[in-house]
Amino acid sequence: MTTADTEDFPVAKKQPGILIVDDRAARWLGGATAILRSGAVFVLLAVLAVIFALAQPAFINLNNLMSILQAVSVVAILGAGVTVTLAVGGFDLSIGAVAASSVMAASYSMIVWKLDVYETVPLVLAFGAVVGLLNAFLIVRLRVPDLLATLSMMFLLSGLQLIPTAGRSISAGLSLPDGSKATGAYDPHFLLIGRYSLFGTVPVSVVLMLLVAVALFVLTEKTRIGRLLFATGGNEVATRLAGASTVRLKTLAYVISGTLASLGGIIIAARVGRGDVSSGGSLLMDAVAASLIGYAVLGLRRPNVLGTIVGAVFVGVLLNGLTMLNAPYYTQDFVKGAVLVGALALTYGLGRSNA
Amino acid sequence: MTTADTEDFPVAKKQPGILIVDDRAARWLGGATAILRSGAVFVLLAVLAVIFALAQPAFINLNNLMSILQAVSVVAILGAGVTVTLAVGGFDLSIGAVAASSVMAASYSMIVWKLDVYETVPLVLAFGAVVGLLNAFLIVRLRVPDLLATLSMMFLLSGLQLIPTAGRSISAGLSLPDGSKATGAYDPHFLLIGRYSLFGTVPVSVVLMLLVAVALFVLTEKTRIGRLLFATGGNEVATRLAGASTVRLKTLAYVISGTLASLGGIIIAARVGRGDVSSGGSLLMDAVAASLIGYAVLGLRRPNVLGTIVGAVFVGVLLNGLTMLNAPYYTQDFVKGAVLVGALALTYGLGRSNA
Amino acid sequence: MPLLHVDNLSRSFEQTRALDAASLTVERGEIVALMGANGAGKSTLVKILSGVLSADGGTVTLKGNPFAPGSPAEAAAAGVVTVHQSTDLVGAPGLTVADALLLNRFADRGQPFFVSRRGIRRQAQAILDAVGFELPLDRDFGDIPAADRQLVAIARALANKADLLILDEPTASLSADESRRLFEVLLRLRRNGLAILYISHRTADLEAIADRALVMRGGAVVGAFARPIDFSQAIETMIGRKLQSARPGARQAQGAPIFEMRGARLLPSSELFDLSVHEGEVVAITGVLGAGKSRLLSAIFGTIPLLAGTMVLDGRPHRPKSAADAIAAGVAMAAEDRHRSSLMPPSWPGNSLAATISLPHLAKWYRHGFLFGDRERREAERAIERLHIKAPGPLASIWTLSGGNQQKVVLARWEAEPSRLLLLDEPFQGVDVGARHDIIQAIRRRTDRAALIATSDPEEAIEVADRIIVIDRHGIADAASGAVASVFEELTA
Amino acid sequence: DGIAGAPAPFDKGGVKLALISYISAGDFFQAYQAGAEAQAKALGIDLRVFPGRQDASEQREQILQAVNLGVSGIVIDHGLPESLTDVVQQALDKGVKVVAFDVNLNNPKIPQVEQSDHELAQLALDQVVKENGKSFSAGYVYVAGFAPLDRRNEIWDKFKADNSGVVEKARFGNVSDTTAATTADQAKAALTANPDIKVVFAPYDEFARGVKLAAGDLGIADKIKIYSADVSTADIQEITEDGSPWVATVATNPAVVGAVSIRAAALEVAGQTVPHQITVKPTLLTQESLRAAGVKTIEDLAAKVPAFNTSDAATASWIPQKLF
Numbered sequence A, B: 001m002t003t004a005d006t007e008d009f010p011v012a013k014k015q016p017g018i019l020i021v022d023d024r025a026a027r028w029l030g031g032a033t034a035i036l037r038s039g040a041v042f043v044l045l046a047v048l049a050v051i052f053a054l055a056q057p058a059f060i061n062l063n064n065l066m067s068i069l070q071a072v073s074v075v076a077i078l079g080a081g082v083t084v085t086l087a088v089g090g091f092d093l094s095i096g097a098v099a100a101s102s103v104m105a106a107s108y109s110m111i112v113w114k115l116d117v118y119e120t121v122p123l124v125l126a127f128g129a130v131v132g133l134l135n136a137f138l139i140v141r142l143r144v145p146d147l148l149a150t151l152s153m154m155f156l157l158s159g160l161q162l163i164p165t166a167g168r169s170i171s172a173g174l175s176l177p178d179g180s181k182a183t184g185a186y187d188p189h190f191l192l193i194g195r196y197s198l199f200g201t202v203p204v205s206v207v208l209m210l211l212v213a214v215a216l217f218v219l220t221e222k223t224r225i226g227r228l229l230f231a232t233g234g235n236e237v238a239t240r241l242a243g244a245s246t247v248r249l250k251t252l253a254y255v256i257s258g259t260l261a262s263l264g265g266i267i268i269a270a271r272v273g274r275g276d277v278s279s280g281g282s283l284l285m286d287a288v289a290a291s292l293i294g295y296a297v298l299g300l301r302r303p304n305v306l307g308t309i310v311g312a313v314f315v316g317v318l319l320n321g322l323t324m325l326n327a328p329y330y331t332q333d334f335v336k337g338a339v340l341v342g343a344l345a346l347t348y349g350l351g352r353s354n355a
Numbered sequence C: 001m002p003l004l005h006v007d008n009l010s011r012s013f014e015q016t017r018a019l020d021a022a023s024l025t026v027e028r029g030e031i032v033a034l035m036g037a038n039g040a041g042k043s044t045l046v047k048i049l050s051g052v053l054s055a056d057g058g059t060v061t062l063k064g065n066p067f068a069p070g071s072p073a074e075a076a077a078a079g080v081v082t083v084h085q086s087t088d089l090v091g092a093p094g095l096t097v098a099d100a101l102l103l104n105r106f107a108d109r110g111q112p113f114f115v116s117r118r119g120i121r122r123q124a125q126a127i128l129d130a131v132g133f134e135l136p137l138d139r140d141f142g143d144i145p146a147a148d149r150q151l152v153a154i155a156r157a158l159a160n161k162a163d164l165l166i167l168d169e170p171t172a173s174l175s176a177d178e179s180r181r182l183f184e185v186l187l188r189l190r191r192n193g194l195a196i197l198y199i200s201h202r203t204a205d206l207e208a209i210a211d212r213a214l215v216m217r218g219g220a221v222v223g224a225f226a227r228p229i230d231f232s233q234a235i236e237t238m239i240g241r242k243l244q245s246a247r248p249g250a251r252q253a254q255g256a257p258i259f260e261m262r263g264a265r266l267l268p269s270s271e272l273f274d275l276s277v278h279e280g281e282v283v284a285i286t287g288v289l290g291a292g293k294s295r296l297l298s299a300i301f302g303t304i305p306l307l308a309g310t311m312v313l314d315g316r317p318h319r320p321k322s323a324a325d326a327i328a329a330g331v332a333m334a335a336e337d338r339h340r341s342s343l344m345p346p347s348w349p350g351n352s353l354a355a356t357i358s359l360p361h362l363a364k365w366y367r368h369g370f371l372f373g374d375r376e377r378r379e380a381e382r383a384i385e386r387l388h389i390k391a392p393g394p395l396a397s398i399w400t401l402s403g404g405n406q407q408k409v410v411l412a413r414w415e416a417e418p419s420r421l422l423l424l425d426e427p428f429q430g431v432d433v434g435a436r437h438d439i440i441q442a443i444r445r446r447t448d449r450a451a452l453i454a455t456s457d458p459e460e461a462i463e464v465a466d467r468i469i470v471i472d473r474h475g476i477a478d479a480a481s482g483a484v485a486s487v488f489e490e491l492t493a
Numbered sequence D: 001d002g003i004a005g006a007p008a009p010f011d012k013g014g015v016k017l018a019l020i021s022y023i024s025a026g027d028f029f030q031a032y033q034a035g036a037e038a039q040a041k042a043l044g045i046d047l048r049v050f051p052g053r054q055d056a057s058e059q060r061e062q063i064l065q066a067v068n069l070g071v072s073g074i075v076i077d078h079g080l081p082e083s084l085t086d087v088v089q090q091a092l093d094k095g096v097k098v099v100a101f102d103v104n105l106n107n108p109k110i111p112q113v114e115q116s117d118h119e120l121a122q123l124a125l126d127q128v129v130k131e132n133g134k135s136f137s138a139g140y141v142y143v144a145g146f147a148p149l150d151r152r153n154e155i156w157d158k159f160k161a162d163n164s165g166v167v168e169k170a171r172f173g174n175v176s177d178t179t180a181a182t183t184a185d186q187a188k189a190a191l192t193a194n195p196d197i198k199v200v201f202a203p204y205d206e207f208a209r210g211v212k213l214a215a216g217d218l219g220i221a222d223k224i225k226i227y228s229a230d231v232s233t234a235d236i237q238e239i240t241e242d243g244s245p246w247v248a249t250v251a252t253n254p255a256v257v258g259a260v261s262i263r264a265a266a267l268e269v270a271g272q273t274v275p276h277q278i279t280v281k282p283t284l285l286t287q288e289s290l291r292a293a294g295v296k297t298i299e300d301l302a303a304k305v306p307a308f309n310t311s312d313a314a315t316a317s318w319i320p321q322k323l324f
């Protein structure tokens, strides 16, 4: 048999990257591939940026870069949430549905209940947190497998969000199922969350994304709680025996991911300006993609918040650049898939060659 | 802390259902909950069937039951494939996209290449198998995590399927990107796969579903290979040390799931009669739901083919019944989610109460 | 022509030379004991012979033919069957014990393709009967204790057709009974011409069966001892110094007990019992496999409920509902089966030596919650020094350590902070005699707490404890608690 | 390379326009885009096509990107008015001309191209009344939240209110990867439960295709009549098939609408007057008329039903006419 079978054990979830180095040349080579591996995504990102900038100078225009960041902000925020659930060994499939229902919830609370931004935002965030709690309840108390619990929640929410309006989108003047007409409107201040740019350049949603990224990066990588979150995902029994409450840690993770998903929904609502039933369709897959690409970033091969953000930006740059080059929409998914496979082959394949 | 923390270790993936039985009554009660737990899905299914039949007698008409089976056949077949990848500890996110591209591939081969059913079907199945091989290559050789590899494949395929026709759907008389016109047509025999019923009652697609179910049930539960597939998922290193080639086992699993996905695509193509553009996202989610619900069926709490089929039928019965009762479409997802959560609470929650 | 000839075999992991020109031969029909301190390279040698790892240099000949198996399957086909050190490498959660016993038959293409549950059960029972072990065939493999997993591994290996049988620490979690049964089978197999390479840190085991002993140090074979084997000489070669007499006399317990159990019941069917431990006292709990040692410690640590009775710690009622409660009350426990109970998977955060030690102490060491500063690295360096852990450094992954050194890290975790009651469940699994001696010294030096140590090896119990308690069918037999000597007699009779 | 006799800047060529779609996938949008591209080519326009992923916030972003790319005009194809009005105003402020198709931006400076979903639905329902009278049991296929379907739905609601003899027995529908197949599954349930349904109004061709499939499976193709909207080559084949219950559809030619949208933008860029409301009239296509004319594909349809293939909306002497 070959490489795959001559692997050293003990291997639990991950494979250790064994590198056998016999002499200087090999050592140097090993070092070079290690760098290439851990930087593969960055290298690709740089190469892409250069190609796009050469082909279309408008690409590196500051406004365009900001618009890339703005375009990825929601996916990056959701992806960061997924990353936290991946860290505790779970998986949150409900985030797309949470974001979509948050769009509806925000619109409903402003248009039907006539609440303003200061009431709507906490309300919607609380909604996301409650969904996270429910997920955690199913997973932690009833011991339902993560995928199954969050998938059920996904179906539940994608139906639930349509019921108050009988499946209609929510915009000013909505006629309610009871025949009356809603008289509220979007609070103009709420719209600023999605549409205002600080100093005319940095969109609020980008600032929110960066705040989330920094906060979660510090939480997951630099704090006790973060260590325990990962420990829960690595070996739940061992974590419990070390005196941590894995129940609370998992609950925390799902509440974080639910809340972030509803923050994503708030940003979408503020950008779109109405409760559109079709929004958020591809969010789940894109967020999952971002956090999985994050595995490859820095060669860490594990969930990490920084990687997730870079992953989201990576896809954003790719799609923006292709659009600038006037590539038809159907080639974009293909290129996205192909570049991903390439990045993966670099990140994961290189370490193997000399095992 | 509570129940969750007072668990006995060693706990691996499953939690032993420790039942402390002190007297006869408790023993009887224990037995009853055990039956209820393992049969929760069946009980719910029966309850639903009775409710629907009372409300709408046409529900239990044989033709309607066949319609239900026909409606779930594609999801059940795809779900069976997912189940096999879950058994080896993987996860195939590409099946939706494989099915969608198979629809395009089948249409292309008949309409553009003018092949007949006997050439088209093997060709499309081979396409699915090749995708499975590629997935396996990424996962087994390059060690890319399953989710990441199959997600990239999903993006790749959902773009790729559109390139030959520049994003247009394929039907007779299609104008190709080079300006010429395709002169082929769907082979009428091919359409029978989706539209013919044996003895005027049993649709071909239902027969295919049953064949797949029986074959995979036997393979996974009654053969040497089946044990090894589950062993690979449970502890890959141990399986390798016992002398099995986990490389081949995982490859087998992904080839099976790719091939089944393309079989699903063939059935869709034969029902719809044209190559329709779609991403396969909802197929994926429904198939994943079926195989996860399968965990709860019979109280097994692990992937199993029989459970997957029952899971798919369960959802099919629910949606068919709701449609018969003229429930608005937007309540259907909600009910689906709610019933799922109920089934899960029964299956998973009951065993806990007396731990 | 010897059955197996290993010539100048080498293997490195980055900077570590795990095997450094090791040479040895094994003849048909002999049992060769392979000794060596933790990290000497024994398991690495085994992994190469069983097709798990490849060598960097040197040659192996088996039955006169060059032998370099590329996979475990190849090694098995060539007639080399191995029981690995880790009990996690035998079966998979989700499969039954019967499945695990037959796993290598499932992988064998010569076997029938279709299987039935009844057939599996029957064959598995036959495998167990041949060795005389009893195991719950229908239990999920993921739920059975480490000792049972080890029995599965042994039974499966013995059922195989082989020329060379390699056993890496097969009795680490077995008690005397099972060990004795294993030895009977091994001696029978030897008579049939099987060659056995036997690795163990239990001198008593080796004394019972070995024909020859080889000693490894620093990746090479540095000594060979023929019958009659001078084990004290062999141990001196192995650890590079003389081992002083085991234990400086038992101390008399004084004052009020730190910890007491009254009218305790572990299982619905078991007897009520009392137990008390005093400050400065080291108490060993021993008993056969499945007697309830682990259950007793788990009940004190709050991870399983005590069915009846009360516990008192430091004069206060002790009713932990979780490990967290117990830790807060001053109880520390190093659980058995380190892989499951203490370690993070490879390339997952927290798999370094330092992080393994710090996990329960993070709140104490980093009061503000941020992991700034190098407290855990310093603590790990101290532990490496104190327990002579052989590791590249405090930040090395725990998975690059040898089995015995991993065990030392787990002990170091619970030694890093003071506690009132230290619970150790099979703490010396795979730890070499020299290191065990050092650890015992370290444990006994601390007199500001009590220690309760569960072990299935009476020899170990005698070496470490002031007092030995025997547990049987989840109850503490009155007659057995008492003088060390009489217990030993009873156990080894 | 400009067009001789055209007003500036088309006399010199090199005009850049952007087409920003809300949705790109699907035959209708692809045909619309193809028509737009053909017209742009004929005018020597460099047309940048932005992909639509049914993502309103991305569409906003694309408008800003297009402005950054320095286009002189933007065609907006569908979308959500709430999410577009402010960015569109920013584009207008920078001197970029904007034309909207099937999304009401409610701005006097923006010409609105429409295929008129209201008129589409009305023509289909007129045909229903002609063939079935004003009193029958009906099935209705509808999913809310898709703007064209919502507009068609308004007409259906009005139709029901005006004709009390029309009873909506069942309402179903599903938009997914396999819209036709899942709609068929639902239709089978609904038609089994309500055997008295005679007419099915399915104002989206994928819905109609699903209902037809269900009728075939249930063997009731001769008992019901399906009326729909939109058309494609595959649809024509389904409609004209022997014994098909799909008796009529109403459609505009998306390619023509695409071309009209580009022409309107070009006229705006050239500074010529463009009417605020540009409507492309839909055509009623009955089973009979299609069979009679021997139409098999969209191209046949264009050749044999000239009204389907051209529009005199938004044109000028310097704009080349014959495109496809």
Ligand SMILES: Nc1ncnc2c1ncn2[C@@H]1O[C@H](COP(=O)(O)OP(=O)(O)OP(=O)(O)O)[C@@H](O)[C@H]1O
Pocket: A008, C013, C014, C016, C017, C018, C019, C036, C037, C038, C039, C040, C041, C042, C043, C044, C045, C085, C390, C391, C399, C400, C401, C402, C403, C404, C405, C430, C432
């Ligand atoms: N995968 C690995 N990566 C890096 N170093 C390793 C690896 N496996 C073993 N080593 C190192 O090789 C040396 C020999 O280890 P080995 O496991 O062979 O020791 P051992 O003799 O079996 O010890 P023990 O009695 O503790 O089981 C040790 O220093 C260990 O740290």
Ligand SMILES: Nc1ncnc2c1ncn2[C@@H]1O[C@H](COP(=O)(O)OP(=O)(O)OP(=O)(O)O)[C@@H](O)[C@H]1O
Pocket: B008, B009, B010, B016, B018, C143, C144, C145, C146, C147, C148, C173, C175, C287, C288, C289, C290, C291, C292, C293, C294, C295, C296, C336, C456
């Ligand atoms: N999680 C569990 N669920 C059910 N039974 C268990 C569980 N863990 C252990 N047992 C059983 O309980 C009995 C007592 O186990 P325990 O681990 O306390 O014994 P022990 O004396 O520590 O023995 P060992 O030498 O196996 O460690 C054993 O027969 C064991 O099989």
Ligand SMILES: [Mg+2]
Pocket: C042, C043, C044, C085, C168, C402, C403, C404
């Ligand atoms: Mg070892």
Ligand SMILES: [Mg+2]
Pocket: C145, C293, C294, C295, C336, C425
């Ligand atoms: Mg034990």
